[in-house]
Amino acid sequence: MAGKKVGIIPLWASEIEPFPILVTRKNLPEMEHIGDIQNLSGGGVEPVDVITFGSPCQDLSTMGKRQGLNGEKSSLFFEAIRVIREMREATNGKNPRWILWENVCGAFTSNRGEDFRIALESILKIRDTGLCVPMPARGKWERAGTIMAEGVSLAWRTLNARDFGLPQRRERIYLIADFGDECAAQILFDAEDVYADIDKGKNTEGTRSSAWAAGFRADESHKTYGIGYEIECAPCLCTSGTQSVLQKDGNDYIARRLTPKEYGKLQGFPEEWGRSLEKDAINDVELCAWRRIFDKHCEVYGIKRKTDKQIIKWLSEPHSDAAFYKMWGNGIALPCAMAVLKCVQKRWTNGG
Secondary structure, three states, X not given: OHHHHOOOOOOEEOOOOHHHHHHHHHHOOOOEEOOOHHHOOOOOOOOOOEEEEOOOOOOOOOOOOOOHHHOOOOOHHHHHHHHHHHHHHHOOOOOOOEEEEEEEHHHXXXXXXXXXXXXXXXXXXXXXXXXXXXXXXXXXXXXXXXXXXXXXXXXXXXXXXXXXXXXXXXXEEEEEEEOOOOOHHHHHHHOHHHHHHHHHHHOOOOOOOOOOEEEEEOOOOOOOOOOOOEEOOEOOOOOOOOEEEEEEEOOEEEEEEOOHHHHHHHOOOOHHHHXXXXXXXXXXXXXXXXXXXXXXXXXXXXXXXXXXXXXXXHHHOOOOHHHHHHHHHHOOOHHHHHHHHHHHHHHHHOOO
C-alpha cells in the first residue's frame, strides 16, 4: 500500500499467511500473490524496478531468542537475496534497480553485530561478489550509515513511527540499495521529503486522544523490559495483542487492551483496510487457489490440513482478533515506508 500511495504500482507479493493474503487481495486486487518465497525463481517472476522486503524479525529481535540470520525464520532473508540476484541475472542487471529492506533495530546487535555485517555484505554481493564489508572499528554499528562502491550504493537509517505522526514507539531500520547509481544516501539523507515528513509528523495535530490516556504492555514488568508506560504513546506493537491503554474516567482509571482497529490506526492504516473481508460464495477456481494457500500454510507450520468445508467456512467468517493482532504486529508503520518510497519514486521520475 505504501508504494501504491506514492505512485509505485505493486505487481506481486510473496506471502504464505492466509489472513494477510485475504486482506491484500481485497485492497490490492491488481496485485498477484505468487506464493512461498522458498519456491520462487527470480528469473521466473515478472521483473520489477523496486523490491521491498522485511524478512521475519523474530530471530533478530531483542525480544526473541536471538538466533540471528541462521534462525529458522530470519534466515528467509537469504531467500529474498537469492530471488533478487536471480532476477538481476535474468534481466542482465536491469531489474530490480532498488531494494528496500525493513527490520528491527536488534539486527544491529544480533550475534554482536555480525548478522548486520552479513546482511550488508549479502546485499552488496548481489552487484559484485568480490565486495566485502568489515565490522566497524569500534565493533558497534551506527544507527545510520552509507556504503559506496562502483555501480552500487547502500544506506540505512533508523526511523521511528512516532516521528511520522503515529502515537507508537516503533523504531525500525530502513535500508536502501541502489544497484544503478549512487543515489541510496541521497534518498535517505539528502532528500527533503523524508525530513519534511518527519517534521510534519512531529507537528501533527490530532494524534493525541481527546481523553487522557497512557500506553503500556500488560505482559511485562520492571523485571523484564519495562512496561513501556508513556502518556499518549503506545509501545511498539507486537503480534500477541498485549499492548494496553490506561484511560482516565472521572476519578478512576480503566486499563484495557488495545483493539484490533486501534492497532491498525497505530500503524497508519485506514479503518476500511480490514473491513468487508467476508466471501459468501466462491467458485471452484477460487477454492482451488485457497486450498493451495492453506496447504502451504499448514505444511510450513506443521498443522493438520484443512478440508474444503473448513476453508469455505473461514472465508465466510475470516475476522478474528488474533488474526488482526498478528497481521498488524508483523506489519510496517505506513507513513515511514511511504516517506522512503516517495523518495525512490521521485528519483525514478527525475531520471535518477
